[in-house]
Amino acid sequence: MEHSLSNDALREWYRERGFGGRVGFGQSPALLVIDIARGWLDPSTSIGSDQKDMLENILAVLRAARSADVPVIFTTMGGLGDSDEVFDLKLPGSAADVRNPELMQLEPILERSPSEPVLVKPRQSAFFGTRLVGQLIGLGVDTAIVVGSSTSGCIRSTCEDAFNNNLRVIVPREAVGDRSVSAHEANLFDIDNRFGDVMPVGEVLGWLAARQTSGGGAGDG
Amino acid sequence: MEHSLSNDALREWYRERGFGGRVGFGQSPALLVIDIARGWLDPSTSIGSDQKDMLENILAVLRAARSADVPVIFTTMGGLGDSDEVFDLKLPGSAADVRNPELMQLEPILERSPSEPVLVKPRQSAFFGTRLVGQLIGLGVDTAIVVGSSTSGCIRSTCEDAFNNNLRVIVPREAVGDRSVSAHEANLFDIDNRFGDVMPVGEVLGWLAARQTSGGGAGDG
Amino acid sequence: MEHSLSNDALREWYRERGFGGRVGFGQSPALLVIDIARGWLDPSTSIGSDQKDMLENILAVLRAARSADVPVIFTTMGGLGDSDEVFDLKLPGSAADVRNPELMQLEPILERSPSEPVLVKPRQSAFFGTRLVGQLIGLGVDTAIVVGSSTSGCIRSTCEDAFNNNLRVIVPREAVGDRSVSAHEANLFDIDNRFGDVMPVGEVLGWLAARQTSGGGAGDG
Amino acid sequence: MEHSLSNDALREWYRERGFGGRVGFGQSPALLVIDIARGWLDPSTSIGSDQKDMLENILAVLRAARSADVPVIFTTMGGLGDSDEVFDLKLPGSAADVRNPELMQLEPILERSPSEPVLVKPRQSAFFGTRLVGQLIGLGVDTAIVVGSSTSGCIRSTCEDAFNNNLRVIVPREAVGDRSVSAHEANLFDIDNRFGDVMPVGEVLGWLAARQTSGGGAGDG
Numbered sequence: 037m038e039h040s041l042s043n044d045a046l047r048e049w050y051r052e053r054g055f056g057g058r059v060g061f062g063q064s065p066a067l068l069v070i071d072i073a074r075g076w077l078d079p080s081t082s083i084g085s086d087q088k089d090m091l092e093n094i095l096a097v098l099r100a101a102r103s104a105d106v107p108v109i110f111t112t113m114g115g116l117g118d119s120d121e122v123f124d125l126k127l128p129g130s131a132a133d134v135r136n137p138e139l140m141q142l143e144p145i146l147e148r149s150p151s152e153p154v155l156v157k158p159r160q161s162a163f164f165g166t167r168l169v170g171q172l173i174g175l176g177v178d179t180a181i182v183v184g185s186s187t188s189g190c191i192r193s194t195c196e197d198a199f200n201n202n203l204r205v206i207v208p209r210e211a212v213g214d215r216s217v218s219a220h221e222a223n224l225f226d227i228d229n230r231f232g233d234v235m236p237v238g239e240v241l242g243w244l245a246a247r248q249t250s251g252g253g254a255g256d257g
Numbered sequence: 258m259e260h261s262l263s264n265d266a267l268r269e270w271y272r273e274r275g276f277g278g279r280v281g282f283g284q285s286p287a288l289l290v291i292d293i294a295r296g297w298l299d300p301s302t303s304i305g306s307d308q309k310d311m312l313e314n315i316l317a318v319l320r321a322a323r324s325a326d327v328p329v330i331f332t333t334m335g336g337l338g339d340s341d342e343v344f345d346l347k348l349p350g351s352a353a354d355v356r357n358p359e360l361m362q363l364e365p366i367l368e369r370s371p372s373e374p375v376l377v378k379p380r381q382s383a384f385f386g387t388r389l390v391g392q393l394i395g396l397g398v399d400t401a402i403v404v405g406s407s408t409s410g411c412i413r414s415t416c417e418d419a420f421n422n423n424l425r426v427i428v429p430r431e432a433v434g435d436r437s438v439s440a441h442e443a444n445l446f447d448i449d450n451r452f453g454d455v456m457p458v459g460e461v462l463g464w465l466a467a468r469q470t471s472g473g474g475a476g477d478g
Numbered sequence: 479m480e481h482s483l484s485n486d487a488l489r490e491w492y493r494e495r496g497f498g499g500r501v502g503f504g505q506s507p508a509l510l511v512i513d514i515a516r517g518w519l520d521p522s523t524s525i526g527s528d529q530k531d532m533l534e535n536i537l538a539v540l541r542a543a544r545s546a547d548v549p550v551i552f553t554t555m556g557g558l559g560d561s562d563e564v565f566d567l568k569l570p571g572s573a574a575d576v577r578n579p580e581l582m583q584l585e586p587i588l589e590r591s592p593s594e595p596v597l598v599k600p601r602q603s604a605f606f607g608t609r610l611v612g613q614l615i616g617l618g619v620d621t622a623i624v625v626g627s628s629t630s631g632c633i634r635s636t637c638e639d640a641f642n643n644n645l646r647v648i649v650p651r652e653a654v655g656d657r658s659v660s661a662h663e664a665n666l667f668d669i670d671n672r673f674g675d676v677m678p679v680g681e682v683l684g685w686l687a688a689r690q691t692s693g694g695g696a697g698d699g
Numbered sequence: 700m701e702h703s704l705s706n707d708a709l710r711e712w713y714r715e716r717g718f719g720g721r722v723g724f725g726q727s728p729a730l731l732v733i734d735i736a737r738g739w740l741d742p743s744t745s746i747g748s749d750q751k752d753m754l755e756n757i758l759a760v761l762r763a764a765r766s767a768d769v770p771v772i773f774t775t776m777g778g779l780g781d782s783d784e785v786f787d788l789k790l791p792g793s794a795a796d797v798r799n800p801e802l803m804q805l806e807p808i809l810e811r812s813p814s815e816p817v818l819v820k821p822r823q824s825a826f827f828g829t830r831l832v833g834q835l836i837g838l839g840v841d842t843a844i845v846v847g848s849s850t851s852g853c854i855r856s857t858c859e860d861a862f863n864n865n866l867r868v869i870v871p872r873e874a875v876g877d878r879s880v881s882a883h884e885a886n887l888f889d890i891d892n893r894f895g896d897v898m899p900v901g902e903v904l905g906w907l908a909a910r911q912t913s914g915g916g917a918g919d920g
Contacts, residue, residue, distance in 0.1 A: 046437040053303040054350020059343055082274040107560065115609065117595050118549065119616030122280055122423045126451065129275020153559050158609045159421045160451075165609030167557065167600045169832060174561030174865030176841060188447060196414060200380040202343045202837030216267040222443050226409060230348065230381075328781065336830065338816050339770065340837030374780050379830045388778065388821045388828030390611060395644030395782030397620060423616030488879040495745040496792020501785055524716040564722055564865045568893065571717020601863040602893075630889060638856060642822040644785045658709040664885050668851060672790065672823075 047225070056229040061243055062178035062204045067101040067108045068162055069094065070184030070194055072146060075139030077185075082129030087185060090213035091145070093237045094183045097211050098146065100244035107175050109168065110148055111190075112140045114156040123159075161193035169201055179204040181240060182232070183211035188219035195231040205232025208240040268446070277450040282464055283399035283425045288322040288329045289383055290315065291405030291415055293367060296360030298406075303350030308406060311434035312366070314458045315404045318432050319367065321465035328396050330389065331369055332411075333361045335377040344380075381411045384418035393424065400425040402461060403453070404432040409440035416452040426453025429461040489667070498671040503685055504620035504646045509543040509550045510604055511536065512626030512636055514588060517581030519627075524571030529627060532655035533587070535679045536625045539653050540588065542686035549617050552596040553604045553632075554582045562600075603635035611643055621646040623682060624674070625653035630661035637673040647674025650682040710888070719892040724906055725841035725867045730764040730771045731825055732757065733847030733857055735809060738802030740848075745792030750848060753876035754808070756900045757846045760874050761809065763907035770838050772831065773811055774853075775803045777819040786822075823853045826860035835866065842867040844903060845895070846874040851882035858894040868895025871903040 050056050072094060078084040101108055113134045116123065124131045133139050140156075142148055155166045162168050172180070180198040182191060182205060191212045195205045207227055214220035228234040271277050293315060299305040322329055334355045337344065345352045354360050361377075363369055376387045383389050393401070401419040403412060403426060412433045416426045428448055435441035449455040492498050514536060520526040543550055555576045558565065566573045575581050582598075584590055597608045604610050614622070622640040624633060624647060633654045640647045649669055656662035670676040713719050735757060741747040764771055776797045779786065787794045796802050803819075805811055818829045825831050835843070843861040845854060845868060854875045858868045870890055877883035891897040 046440060049436065054353070055348055057346045057349050059346045115595070117613070118593060119423060119595075119613040121616060122420065122425055125278050125280045126420065126453070127276055128278050132275070151560060153557070153561075158612070160417070161421070164418075164421045165612060167607030169836075170600070170607060170864045171559070171561040173832075173836060173841075174563060178836075178839060189451065193417060196381070197385075199343065199347065200382070200385045201833045202340060204343055215270065219267060219447075226440075230410065232347070336816070338834070339814060340816075340834040342837060372781060374778070374782075379833070386830030386833060390615075391643045391821070391828060392780070392782040394611075394615060394620075395784060399615075399618060422612045488882060491878065496795070497790055499788050499791050501788045561865060564862065564867055567720050567722045568862065568895070569718055570720050574717070602859070603863070606860075606863045631893065635859060638823070639827075641785065641789065642824070642827045644782060646785055657712065661709060661889075668882075672852065674789070 050229050059204045059233050061206060064176050065106050065179035065181055065206070066172060066175060066177040067097065067106055067181045067183070068194060068198075069098065069108060069110045069146065070162060070182065070190045071111055071113065071186075072143050072184050073112045073140050074143065075133045075136070077143065078139075081139060082133045085213075085215035087213040090185065090211060091143075093208065093211040095145065097181070097183055097208055097237065097240060097244070100241050100248070101181070104244045104248040106181075106244065106247075107177070108152045109171065110142055110146065110152060110154040111157050111162045111166075111184075112142060112154060113158065114140050115158050120158075159193075160190045161197045162190070163194065163197035163201070172201075172203065177203065179206060180232075181206045181208070183208060185213045186219075187212045187214040188216070188223040192223045192227055192231075195227050199231040206240060207232055207234045208237035209234050210237040211240075271450050280425045280454050282427060285397050286327050286400035286402050286427070287393060287396060287398040288318065288327055288402045288404070289415060289419075290319065290329060290331045290367065291383060291403065291411045292332055292334065292407075293364050293405050294333045294361050295364065296354045296357070298364065299360075302360060303354045306434075306436035308434045311406065311432060312364075314429065314432040316366065318402070318404055318429055318458065318461060318465070321462050321469070322402070325465045325469040327402075327465065327468075328398070329373045330383075330392065331363055331367065331373060331375040332378050332383045332387075332405075333363060333375060334379070335361050336379050341379075380414075382414035382418045383411070384415065384422070390422055393422075398424065400427060402427045402429070404429060406434045407440075408433045408435040409437070409444040413444045413448055413452075416448050420452040427461060428453055428455045429458035430455050431458040432461075492671050501646045501675050503648060506618050507548050507621035507623055507648070508614060508617060508619040509539065509548055509623045509625070510636060511540065511550060511552045511588065512604060512624065512632045513553055513555065513628075514585050514626050515554045515582050516585065517575045517578070519585065520581075523581060524575050527655075527657035529655040532627065532653060533585075535650065535653040537587065539623070539625055539650055539679065539682060539686070542683050542690070543623070546686045546690040548623075548686065548689075549619070550594045551604075551610065551613065552584055552588065552590055552594060553599050553608075553626075554584060554596060555600065556582050556598040557600050565601075601635075602632040603639045604632070605636065605639035605643070614643075614645065619645065621648060623648045623650070625650060627655045629654045629656040630658070630665040634665045634669055634673075637669050641673040648682060649674055649676045650679035651676050652679040653682075713892050722867045722896050724869060727839050728769050728842035728844055728869070729835060729838060729840040730760065730769055730844045730846070731857060731861075732761065732771060732773045732809065733825060733845065733853045734774055734776065734849075735806050735847050736775045736803050737806065738796045738799070740806065741802075744802060745796050748876075748878035750876040753848065753874060754806075756871065756874040758808065760844070760846055760871055760900065760903060760907070763904050763911070764844070767907045767911040769844075769907065769910075770840070771815045772825075772834065773805055773809065773815060773817040774820050774825045774829075774847075775805060775817060776821065777803050778821050783821075822856075824856035824860045825853070826857065826864070832864055835864075840866065842869060844869045844871070846871060848876045849882075850875045850877040851879070851886040855886045855890055855894075858890050862894040869903060870895055870897045871900035872897050873900040874903075
């Protein structure tokens with residue numbers, strides 16, 4: 037191990053070794069809105085913290101996606117049971133919150149339409165134990181725009197599984213959040229170097245607006 | 258976001274909120290040896306760094322596992338092709354190394370026996386695009402001891418997918434490694450709080466030795 | 479192709495070539511109750527037929543499993559949306575029924591307890607797009623007893639995926655059903671030769687009763 | 700159960716209930732060539748039978764696909780080990796053949812180019828325990844043309860998993876084969892009614908030829 041690599045040095049080292057290339061937008065995106073439910077937004081729960089700025093940015097991306105006819109898929113968590121002893125042991129606080137259906141309801145401010153699916157996932161990644169990969173194939177998607185929380189948990193895991201499945205991953209930096217700024221930054225760094233392009237939310241909004249004006253990409257043909 | 262949470266504060270915050278519980282060993286472990294091939298151990302490649310201490314510790318765990326009749330499964334990477342444009346764009350250095358079969362050969366010092374499987378994985382997690390989960394069910398495994406490299410990449414991802422599948426995850430701290438000590442520590446922190454128990458390698462060696470003496474656990478019946 | 483192979487000849491041919499061996503019960507079973515909802519039991523729907531005898535046998539197996547502390551998992555179908563155009567084109571009748579939540583409600587006569595999970599699957603196999611494999615690992619299961627409907631659809635597919643994951647598959651013949659006796663028999667033949675042991679329901683009830691008396695198998699320790 | 704449903708009656712019943720709709724070709728196909736290795740083509744093995752006509756038709760489809768720049772993916776079987784006891788018990792003949800690497804080598808007459816992947820699958824479906832789904836996403840595929848053997852085993856399973864993932868499935872009838880004509884016909888019937896469109900090989904060749912002339916579909920842009 038190179039014992040002295042600081043974050044800046046690691047960034048440089050990654051650049052030299054060919055990590056962190058740019059993937060860019062494809063032709064047919066979907067928007068994944070991860071775990072925007074009361075449990076994660078209420079600082080009084082085990083899993084929650086104050087995420088008001090993030091929520092504003094998510095709503096902006098959501099409006100832009102809907103205007104550009106980009107399909108939207110929501111997630112929350114649930115379905116824990118007798119088989120989840122390992123989860124209960126490792127994450128007793130989260131386990132209690134996830135078992136509370138009230139905390140797992142999507143925020144009403146998202147104004148989900150009935151045609152926008154909500155996946156109930158048992159773990160962090162939106163792909164694990166769900167039908168998401170088949171849904172994305174059915175929609176002809178090649179790009180996943182990922183927003184929501186938490187950067188160091190469900191966001192990172194979802195980005196990794198999207199990347200694993202050869203989707204282009206885009207993360208609007210101000211539309212994901214975490215309870216800790218250090219965990220937030222460390223995981224944005226890993227995501228950008230390994231799984232997808234982290235960029236300012238304005239850049240994503242601009243791309244969606246251009247797509248709307250032009251009448252959509254190849255996926256809308 | 259609680260903008261001022263340092264790592265120590267986050268550790269405390271996690272403890273209060275019920276992250277990082279202890280899972281412990283189950284009754285029927287397997288040892289997963291992740292990506293101990295020349296590419297990751299040779300500092301002159303894109304993906305490699307000097308990992309001599311880690312390798313010594315892996316060999317110790319490997320000897321103890323074999324003595325205790327714990328099944329061993331190895332991984333390396335490979336199989337990239339025309340479908341992997343996204344991987345090529347994001348990780349051009351890794352992509353070149355993974356396409357070089359010589360760099361992906363397991364280290365001979367591991368002395369793999371023909372009955373110990375080697376999985377060729379296309380991405381970081383040993384579970385993605387492989388048959389590992391079925392193999393673990395077929396072996397009646399309830400615990401995954403994970404060693405190898407890199408902590409911030411394949412180790413973290415493999416631990417997460419093992420946890421997702423309700424396996425007890427054990428990481429002997431000195432038997433995993435990374436090219437950066439900061440990435441190593443940050444990801445051990447996340448693994449320990451979210452996916453599995455990080456512990457001194459001596460504790461794992463002790464448990465395996467006790468298992469050997471007692472003639473194995475329930476899985477050997 | 480051996481153009482003249484009748485079913486009897488194929489049975490003989492399979493035996494000679496080493497198909498259709500016996501797998502037997504393991505030590506730690508789960509009972510999978512597949513798609514016992516109104517849609518499949520009501521002859522007036524697209525997917526339904528009269529299955530009264532099958533239902534009686536399922537209830538007997540269910541009682542025996544609960545008495546022997548064998549975990550029970552139910553499935554139904556649901557969650558179709560805009561991404562399911564291929565399903566809508568190939569199976570328009572089923573698609574309409576599956577989109578009708580009333581038809582997808584489990585039969586009340588099953589008396590599901592809240593601790594018995596119900597998985598909402600998007601396709602035939604209980605493993606596809608669900609978290610079933612992780613649940614079975616979490617429960618330490620090595621054997622899947624499969625009952626429900628339809629033999630030529632969801633039952634066959636579920637048996638195949640259970641077999642793929644190295645689970646021992648047991649099918650009590652009179653506790654699975656199909657709208658067509660020819661499709662029922664043809665698929666029981668394939669299941670028995672390729673995926674699991676098809677046996678009289680009485681044999682399964684006897685094994686469960688013996689397990690109850692003995693205080694359960696190794697999985698209960 | 701409607702005890703008297705013959706195959707013809709079942710066909711009629713299926714039609715009335717909305718099974719067996721037409722899916723058709725999409726815009727971006729891939730050709731999956733399933734298990735064309737010596738083991739399945741040599742009548743002296745446990746799994747083999749004489750399939751000369753099928754092989755001629757597969758070669759015709761393969762030539763047409765390559766001429767039309769349709770990506771080709773091959774499969775064979777392999778990788779069995781200590782975890783596969785259930786497979787060994789249920790299919791002892793197949794298990795012995797699959798453990799013989801010589802029988803699992805692709806037929807040289809396929810003239811696979813190095814850029815055409817070959818997936819080593821542990822079970823029937825080309826999707827189970829492999830990275831196929833990610834490869835198809837990376838290639839932007841919406842249609843799977845499936846050829847090879849055996850109709851009642853690997854072909855049916857591969858068609859089902861492709862359908863599950865919302866791919867359009869096309870089966871050129873004379874380019875798939877089975878050791879038994881009855882199993883062949885029964886499974887083509889199920890595939891056509893549940894998973895994909897079974898059509899004369901000439902229709903597939905014609906579609907591929909038209910695609911070649913027109914310079915390819917949307918996927919080539």
